[in-house]
Amino acid sequence: MSATEVKTPRPVMGLYDKPMWESVRAGAMKLQRCKHCATWLYPPGPSCPKCLSPELEWTRVSGEGKIVSWVVFHRHYLPAYPPPYNAIAVRLAEGPTMISNLEGTMPEDGCIGRAMRLVYVTMPDGVMLPRWRYEG
Amino acid sequence: MTPSPLAFGGRHPNPRNKRAAAVIGVGHTDWVRDWQRCRAGEQPNDSLGYGLEAFRNALKDANINRDEIDGLIAGPTTAYERMGELAGLNPRWGDQSDAVMAVSQAVMAIEAGYAEVVALIYGNDQRSVGTQYGGPAAMGGNAHLSYVYHSPWGFTSQGALYALTLQSYKHARGFTEREMGEVSVAQRGWSSLNPNAIQRKRISIEDYLASHYVCQPLHLFDYCLINDGGVALIIAEAERAKKLSSRPVFIEGIGRSDLNSGATSLESRVDEFYLPAQQVAAAQSYAVSGLGPKDMDVLQVYDSFSVHVPLALEGYGYAKVGEAGKFLRESGIGPGGKLPTNTSGGHLSETYMQGWAHQVECVRQLRGECGDRQVKDARHVHYTSDVAGKCFSVIYGV
Ligand SMILES: [Zn+2]
Numbered sequence: 001m002s003a004t005e006v007k008t009p010r011p012v013m014g015l016y017d018k019p020m021w022e023s024v025r026a027g028a029m030k031l032q033r034c035k036h037c038a039t040w041l042y043p044p045g046p047s048c049p050k051c052l053s054p055e056l057e058w059t060r061v062s063g064e065g066k067i068v069s070w071v072v073f074h075r076h077y078l079p080a081y082p083p084p085y086n087a088i089a090v091r092l093a094e095g096p097t098m099i100s101n102l103e104g105t106m107p108e109d110g111c112i113g114r115a116m117r118l119v120y121v122t123m124p125d126g127v128m129l130p131r132w133r134y135e136g
Numbered sequence: 137m138t139p140s141p142l143a144f145g146g147r148h149p150n151p152r153n154k155r156a157a158a159v160i161g162v163g164h165t166d167w168v169r170d171w172q173r174c175r176a177g178e179q180p181n182d183s184l185g186y187g188l189e190a191f192r193n194a195l196k197d198a199n200i201n202r203d204e205i206d207g208l209i210a211g212p213t214t215a216y217e218r219m220g221e222l223a224g225l226n227p228r229w230g231d232q233s234d235a236v237m238a239v240s241q242a243v244m245a246i247e248a249g250y251a252e253v254v255a256l257i258y259g260n261d262q263r264s265v266g267t268q269y270g271g272p273a274a275m276g277g278n279a280h281l282s283y284v285y286h287s288p289w290g291f292t293s294q295g296a297l298y299a300l301t302l303q304s305y306k307h308a309r310g311f312t313e314r315e316m317g318e319v320s321v322a323q324r325g326w327s328s329l330n331p332n333a334i335q336r337k338r339i340s341i342e343d344y345l346a347s348h349y350v351c352q353p354l355h356l357f358d359y360c361l362i363n364d365g366g367v368a369l370i371i372a373e374a375e376r377a378k379k380l381s382s383r384p385v386f387i388e389g390i391g392r393s394d395l396n397s398g399a400t401s402l403e404s405r406v407d408e409f410y411l412p413a414q415q416v417a418a419a420q421s422y423a424v425s426g427l428g429p430k431d432m433d434v435l436q437v438y439d440s441f442s443v444h445v446p447l448a449l450e451g452y453g454y455a456k457v458g459e460a461g462k463f464l465r466e467s468g469i470g471p472g473g474k475l476p477t478n479t480s481g482g483h484l485s486e487t488y489m490q491g492w493a494h495q496v497e498c499v500r501q502l503r504g505e506c507g508d509r510q511v512k513d514a515r516h517v518h519y520t521s522d523v524a525g526k527c528f529s530v531i532y533g534v
Contacts, residue, residue, distance in 0.1 A: 069303045081290035099291050
């Protein structure tokens, strides 16, 4: 495969997504936290959905979470992702849910509820992705 | 039966909406014919052409003159103006929307006096033009950020959203893979009795369990078909409908409730299965119509994926929360079951018309035109839909 064929699908890059991806590249993921009600936002956006305040502060996440759901893809949709591969939903300790991948192993029955730890993975084309490992 | 006004944030659904309008005509294309032609590499028609064929059939079915029509709704897959141009319609009211919203909008326009006879026309050439529901060009990404936002992690396709929902639903409720299989087995049971259905071969639970995963935990049989076709409906103001038609099918009540919070990160699906919104939509339609789940003879569920069905059974009040699996096993939704559901075979087995053909099946069951799959003496048919957090409940009756 040539380098162009294994291109990691590019993230949606709206105005408010950029700082998040910069923090991922720095290996210290930040999300917006509302200055008024302390709600954390994911995905990033212009204001807090809970209190409508536009005063948000980019704040580093703890990197802790727990797995709330998972799937295994058996169809080839994207060049960078030959099947089988997994995707998981992780509830961050801060509150939001994030769709990502489980690193190191495949998810299996009984894994829902397990503690997770955020890791940073460099894809073959250099894109850095926030992913998750089982804690411990 | 009448729920507390607290359920609707202190506001009562308007009882005037009860039987405000009726379906007086239905039409569709021959999806079996077009399926075969598409598989032979042909492109039998385009989206407009399918819609117009369905419209001609609906006019014939209603037995009315086109001049009676003063409202038009075009489905989301065709340009409104071009559809109106080709249908020869210059209405005094118009809109563009998906299936269940179209029915709801038509009733609203009629109720508000903007139109009396509304044509709803939908056509889709998704099979012959290869519309993508997964991958980088996934359909709907412009309207639903969740369809595209997670692609850097390889998370793509409509099926993945429902697979993720089913996995956490199984965990939360103790719902099993076998119970999930009951849905596609039951719907094949129905489609085997429907000459209009594309997939008519009956399957067993063993066939289901042996079929491959597309996106685990969803098997191949949990996915809808992708096929070409069109559907048209003609909906008229209730008094006008009685004059124009000898067999109007009334819309007894409609409820809607949206759950947008957590839409992009999928929390509303994975944590809540849209349940709170389904319950409010159901309660509103039951309050307007004065009917409840026990009054329904047939249930029609928007089923792009089989998992919609257990969620609907719980959300719209047919099974207690947590007991949809038991309901599927013990009461049954297939031929001979206690709650005939998706009696045409639905999106899984009859045709994937994005909710439009389900309206036709509601009407035909109530007119008693369903042949081998006819549910005896059907008086009330319930249509439910929970696409992308928009939960609808539409009750049809005669
Ligand atoms: Zn806030």
